[in-house]
Amino acid sequence: MSNQQHIPVIAIDGPSASGKGTVAQLVAKKLGYHYLDSGALYRIVALAAKAQNISWQDGLSLADLASKLNISFKDGEIYLNEQNVSEEVRTEEMGKGASQVAVHPALRLELVSLQHSFRKAPGLVADGRDMATVIFPDANTKIYLTATAEVRAERRYKQLMSKGIHANLADILLDLQQRDARDQQRTVAPLQQAKDAILLETSDLSIEQAVRFVLDQSN
Numbered sequence: 001m002s003n004q005q006h007i008p009v010i011a012i013d014g015p016s017a018s019g020k021g022t023v024a025q026l027v028a029k030k031l032g033y034h035y036l037d038s039g040a041l042y043r044i045v046a047l048a049a050k051a052q053n054i055s056w057q058d059g060l061s062l063a064d065l066a067s068k069l070n071i072s073f074k075d076g077e078i079y080l081n082e083q084n085v086s087e088e089v090r091t092e093e094m095g096k097g098a099s100q101v102a103v104h105p106a107l108r109l110e111l112v113s114l115q116h117s118f119r120k121a122p123g124l125v126a127d128g129r130d131m132a133t134v135i136f137p138d139a140n141t142k143i144y145l146t147a148t149a150e151v152r153a154e155r156r157y158k159q160l161m162s163k164g165i166h167a168n169l170a171d172i173l174l175d176l177q178q179r180d181a182r183d184q185q186r187t188v189a190p191l192q193q194a195k196d197a198i199l200l201e202t203s204d205l206s207i208e209q210a211v212r213f214v215l216d217q218s219n
């Protein structure tokens, strides 16, 4: 057993805009655990690649780039080379870019040890696409959090509007479906429910109910 394996992990995977980030952060806060937003890592790589004119299709250059990035998280903010990039990485463009860079095995491999380093006492809540299947296969609690594409599109639409970003519901639904397909169909670490994960369908649940469900499973 490595020296980190006794530290509990709650792994929450699921498709875009299902609410996994919101639920994972609230569960982490409630338990006093650390939080890993693994999607942010792929978003940062997409952002840095764009800034350096590296193609999102060039897996080896992306892996090399990732090995040189200085990524840190502090008080819920995301820093790249000491610069706060929280807003830039959360754009729809970087969401799509992250999904594209994430298909490359070399890049995924490069990001493994960084993700493992978040496993610190007293525990970790990690959200993403392959937390339960690849990164923390020994997680104590595994949740596959989802909702219908229509409900997720509606949630994303409201989220964007609340930030004052104009959005079109039909376009959001189409983007979500394309992103789901790419994340589910890639050859390495595709988005899927781990065999030992518990399904949490949140289409008819409030955020509070979803958080309660995860806390109950982790007791």
Ligand SMILES: Nc1ncnc2c1ncn2[C@@H]1O[C@H](COP(=O)(O)OP(=O)(O)OP(=O)(O)O)[C@@H](O)[C@H]1O
Residues within 6 Å of the ligand: 014, 015, 016, 017, 018, 019, 020, 021, 022, 023, 039, 095, 155, 156, 158, 159, 202, 205, 206, 207, 208, 210
């Ligand atoms: N159960 C719920 N009921 C209603 N709204 C929800 C629920 N869960 C999350 N939301 C809202 O849906 C929006 C998307 O949630 P969130 O960003 O957590 O999703 P995500 O799965 O982490 O998305 P992404 O993978 O794209 O980062 C947020 O505005 C959040 O407040």
Ligand SMILES: Nc1ccn([C@H]2C[C@H](O)[C@@H](COP(=O)(O)O)O2)c(=O)n1
Residues within 6 Å of the ligand: 016, 017, 038, 039, 040, 042, 043, 095, 098, 099, 102, 127, 128, 129, 130, 131, 179, 183
């Ligand atoms: N563990 C992960 C996390 C994220 N990705 C990719 C696929 C997603 O579409 C994209 C953005 O993630 P989000 O911030 O929306 O959670 O990043 C992945 O492949 N594996």
